[in-house]
Amino acid sequence: MDTTVTHLGSVVVAALRAANYMESTIGNYQKTIRLLDDYVAVRGGEYSPSLGAEFAALTTSPRTGRFSAVRRFNYTRLVALFDSYLRSGEVVLARRKRGGGGRQPASVGFIELNASWEADMADRGLAVATREAYGRIARGYLVYLEDQGITSLDVADPATVTGFFTSLLDRWAQSSLFWQVSNFRPFLKFIGRNDLVEAVNLIGARRSHPILPDLGDEEVTRVVQACASLPRISSRDAAITLLSLMTGLRACDLVDLRIDDIDWRGQTVSIVQQKTKNPVTLPLPGLLAAKLADYVLAERPDSDDDHVFLRSVAPYTGLVDHASIYKVTDETFRKAGVTDVRAGTRLLRHAAASRLLRAATPLPTIAAVLGHASQESTNVYLSVDEKRLRECVLPVPKRAWS
Structure with missing residues (x-):
């Protein structure tokens, strides 16, 4: 097998084009290929996984003398493609999840x-x-x-x-x-x-118990209206945001949601939650069901992947992890003009629970909707029910005033 960087690079670029990658992305790969070619040329001219690992470890920018996340990302992803081709004869473009990276033990x-x-x-x-x-x-x-x-x-x-x-x-x-x-x-x-x-x-690490901020009715209304009408919010992003805001689904369950999990006639979604392994069936309000249908029928790329939500650019595979969901929900909030919160799914689950609580929904019901393994996990949401908390305040005894 020809293991020169020139040959391997041409194979990788061809695979990227076949997968409909954007030309700007391919251009970034080609730039890194040229840098790798220069690195390998003075070390024998033939690429090997060990040389690739050395190249990927060059994470210090020569311009600033500091660690560069961009260099690490660009170098690591190219080396991974080269190594996958040498290992299997195929350029594996599957997205890698966060959490599996970092240094690996060598002994x-x-x-x-x-x-x-x-x-x-x-x-x-x-x-x-x-x-x-x-x-x-x-x-x-x-x-x-x-x-x-x-x-x-x-x-x-x-x-x-x-x-x-x-x-x-x-x-x-x-x-x-x-x-x-x-x-x-x-x-x-x-x-x-x-x-x-x-x-x-002995480390003495203590768990913090911060009181999460709550979304006001005005902010929720603004986000819902934006999802319903703003053209710059895609159907996919609107559906993801509304699913999290209205049902309180966790990010991992949004990522893993499959086409068969949706009952279109009954307008429900049924899943087994990844965290608790508990089954849950949740209703899909009209707007949410409409945005999901718009996405699946008109916007979703053609793909054999049965995940509901796919990447909007090639490769058209399922979303990778919670960071993908956070990017979608946070950008949707920004486009809706709600900029004073970090709109991750934790906040949106909190908002869903708070609305249920304000509607006098029993805690066991809220726990079932959110898929909590224990009702005690739901008690944290009591901290935002200011109206009922005030009802619990005892009057100051008259003797204390004297």
């Missing part, structure tokens, strides 16, 4: 351990998002150990755990450590290291 023992951990999570039927979160923090710890010259868990002591979490503060906020600790414990229990579990407990 044989840690590679095998990581594979065993991934297999164990899959065997237990953990949700994909959960496996990604657990796997990411476990890989991070193994890579941290390798950076310290440790390639066996037998010599990893509790200090490596506290040191690892200290290193996370370079890129994670202190308030995020609770979730990282929570995601890390299952891995430590899997490897049977109770001493490391106890070290995690």
Whole structure:
């Protein structure tokens, strides 16, 4: 096989054009191909995965001397396509999910351990998002150990755990450590290291309980009207936003929604939620059903993929993860003129629950609509029912005034 960058690059570009990628995107690939060609030319002229990894690691901009996310993205995606062709004889254009990236362990023992951990999570039927979160923090710890010259868990002591979490503060906020600790414990229990579990407990990460902002009726009305009438909001983006706002569906369930999940005659959507594994059937109000129909019949690209929501540019595959949904909902809010909130699905689920609560809907019903595994998860929404909270305030005893 011809493994020159020129040949491999021509194969990749042909695959991109066949998949209807925009010429501007192909142009960015071609620019990176030229840079890779220059890099490989002085190192023997033949591309290999190891040279590709070296090239992808060049994430420092020569202009600024600082890390460049653009360089990392462009270099990594090209190398992935080259490697997929060398590995399978086909340029694999499938989108990679977030959460599965980052550095991978390099030592044989840690590679095998990581594979065993991934297999164990899959065997237990953990949700994909959960496996990604657990796997990411476990890989991070193994890579941290390798950076310290440790390639066996037998010599990893509790200090490596506290040191690892200290290193996370370079890129994670202190308030995020609770979730990282929570995601890390299952891995430590899997490897049977109770001493490391106890070290995690010493970190003292505390869960924050912020009161989420609530969307006012005026803001909700503005967004709904924009979804109904603004031409610059596509049917896909309107349907995603309205689904989240009106039904409170999680981002992972919006991403995984399939054509067969929709009952068009009954105007309902029925799914098994990824997070709780609970089945739920939700009504589709008229506007939402109309936008979904507009998207499926007139706007949705032709594709064998049975996901309801597909990418709007090639490759026409399902959306990747919660970040894709956030981009859609946030941009829709911006176009509707609601700019003072971060309009992710967490806020929109919160807004859906708050409206149900204000309508005197019983908590068990709200829990069922939102798909909570426990009614206690729904109690957080009581914090925004200001009217009923005021009714709970006791009068100040007269004696206290004297």
